[in-house]
Amino acid sequence: MKLSGLMVALFATTTAAHAEGVLNIYNWGDYTNPELIEKFEKTYDVKVTMTDYDSNETALAKARLGNTGFDIAVPSQSHLPIWIAEGLLLETNPGQMENGKNIAPDWADPDFDPGRKYSAPWQHGTIGIAVNTDVYKGPLDSWAIAFDPPAELQGKVNVVPEMSDIIFGAIAYNGGELCSADEEILKKAHATLVNAKQHWAAMEYGTIELMLAGDFAATIDWNGSAMRQRLENPAITYVHPKEGVATWSDNVVVLKEAQNVENAKLFQNFIMDPENAALISAFARYANGIAGSEEFMPEDMKGAPELTIAEHARANTVNMRICDPEVQDIYTRIWTDVLK
Template sequence: MKQLLKYSVAAIALMGFSSMAQAEGKLSIYHWFEYIPQELLDKFAQEYDVEVTMDTYDSNEAMLAALKAGKMGSYDVAVPGDYMVEIMAGEGLLDTFEPNELSNFSNIQPQWLDVSFDPGRKSSIPYQWGSTSFSVNRDRFKGDINTTSILFDPPAELSGKINVLDTQGELLTMASIHMGIPQCSSDREQLKELNKLVQDAKTHWASFGSDTAKDVLVSGDAHVGMIWSGFSAKARNEGANIEYAYPKEGYIVWMDNVVLLKDAPNRENALKFMNFLLEPENAAAVTNYAQYTAGVAGTEPFLDEAVKNSPESNPPSGPVGHFVQACPQDVQVLYDAIWTNLKK
C-alpha cells in the first residue's frame, strides 16, 4: 500500500499566492498499515507545505527485513515497536536528535520518556501503546476465554477457526507466556517444548494473518483471533460480537514509536513530523482512529468517549502484561529457526 500526498499548490493558494510552485520539501514514512488517519497526513502536508509519501508493512520483522534489504536511505521515519527500536539501534539503523530539536518534547508523558529500549528518547518518540491478546466470537463460544489455552489447546468447537498474527515476536512471546517459560530462553529443552507447542497448536489454526486480523472476525471466518487491542475495538464497532481476552497467564503490552532513521533524506521534515505528532490534538487524532492510547500528555479533551471507555483500553487488575524482549543474537537465531519451521 502506498499513499502520495501533494499539497504545494493547495497550500500556496490558501496563503493567497497566485503563482504555482513545488512543495518546500518531502517526507517519506514507513508505517504500519491502517494506523494513521489520512486527514492527519493531509493536515501535516498542508501546514508545512510538504509532499508526503507513505509505504506500509504488517509486522516489525517485515519492516526490519525491508530496511536491511536496501530500503535504508529511502525513508525518513518508521514506526517500530519497543523491542524493535532496541534491535534497530543495535544494528545502527537509527539517527539521534537532541530534545531541543523538538519544541513539543516536553509533551511526552514521564513514564514513556526514560524507556529501556531508548533511554532518554534519543532516537524515538512515543506514538501509541496498547496490548496484544485475542478476541473470541461470543455467538460461537460461551465458555471462559481468559486463558491462553484458547489459542494453544482450544476446545473442539473453536479448532480450525483461529487466526493468529503473522508476527514472530508476539506469537512466540504469547506461546512462552502460555508455557510459563522466560522469553529469550537459551535452554534447549524449553525451546524444544516451545517448538512442539506451536507445531501442535498449528493444527488448530486456520490462518496466519495480521492485515486481515480484524476482517476475519467481522466476517465470521474466524471465531478466535489473536489481535491487537485497537483492532479488536474496531471489529466490535463494525458489528462483530466479540470479547477481548485478558488471559490469567498474561498478555502482551507494547509501545509503538516514531524513529528517526539513519540516512534520512529529509531529516528536517522528519523532525517536523515527529514534533507534529507530539501535539496533543494530533496524538488524539491517531488514538481516535486507531483506538489505542497515546504517550502524549494533554490528549484527553480531544478523545472520543467510546475510545476512552472501551474494554480494550481498560484492562482489569490481575492479569500481567509483558513487553516483548529483544533477544541476544545467538539466542534470536534459535527463535528464528522455530519460526521458520512453524511457517513451512
C-alpha cells in the same frame, strides 16, 4: 519595523526550504489516520507518501538493505535498540523538541531509547486474543483459545504472524517467562505451536475485516484492532490471557539515509502535540504516550475494556523486548518450523 521587499522574499524562501517538499513514511498497514496526514500536509505544505509493512522483521530487513527512499519508520520497542545499535537512525532528539515536553513521564525516558534521542511515541498496547462470543461461549482468559482451541473454534482461529509476540504467548502458556532459554519450556512451546497449527484457519495480519466477515471466530491480535472489531460487532471480546500479557509500543524514528530530514523532524514534533496524538489513537484505537491527549480522544475510548489489562492478567504482564542473540536464534528456528 517593515521588512524590505528583498528581506521578505529571502525570509519566504528560507521558510519554504525548511517546510515544503515531501516526506516518505514507512509504517505498519492500516495504522495511520488519513486525517493526521492531511493535517500535516496542509500545515507544512509537505506531500506525504505512505508505504506499509507487516512485521518488525520486514521493516528491519528493508532498512538494513539501504536505499529505501524512506525518511521515517515506526519500529516497535522490542526492535528499536537494534536499529540504534546498527546505526540505521539519525539522532534527532525528539525529547528536546518543542512538543517533547508533552511526552508522558512513563514514556519520556524508556530503556529502549534513553532520553528519547531517536524516537517519538506513536502508540502502545498489548497482545492478546479477539474472540467472537456468538461462536465461543467458554472462558475468556487464556492462551488456550488459540493454542488448544475448543471444538467450536477449531478451523476458525487466526494467528497474526509476528514472531516475537506469538512465541512469547506460547512460552507464557507453558509457564515460562519472556526470553526464556529453558530447554524444557522451549520444547513445550515449540510443540504447542506445531500442534495448534492444524486447528488454525490462517496466519494473517488483516484481522479486522476477516473477523467482521465471520471468516475467523478468534484471532491472536492487538488490543486496538480488537476494539475496532468490537465497535462494529459487540459480540467480539478481547482476551487478556492469564498466563501472560506483553505490552509494547511503536515509535517514530528518522532513518540515517533520509533525504527529507527537516520534514521528518517536523513530523516527529507534530505527532507529540496532544491534539494530533489523539488523532492517531482515534483511528487505530490504541493509547499513546502523549500527556493531555486524553481530552481530545473519542468518548468510546474512555474506559474501553481493551485499554485496561484485566485483573486476572495483571500479575503476569511484561514489557516486550528483543531477547539475547543466542535466544533469539532459537526462537527463529522454532518460528521457521511453525511456518513450514
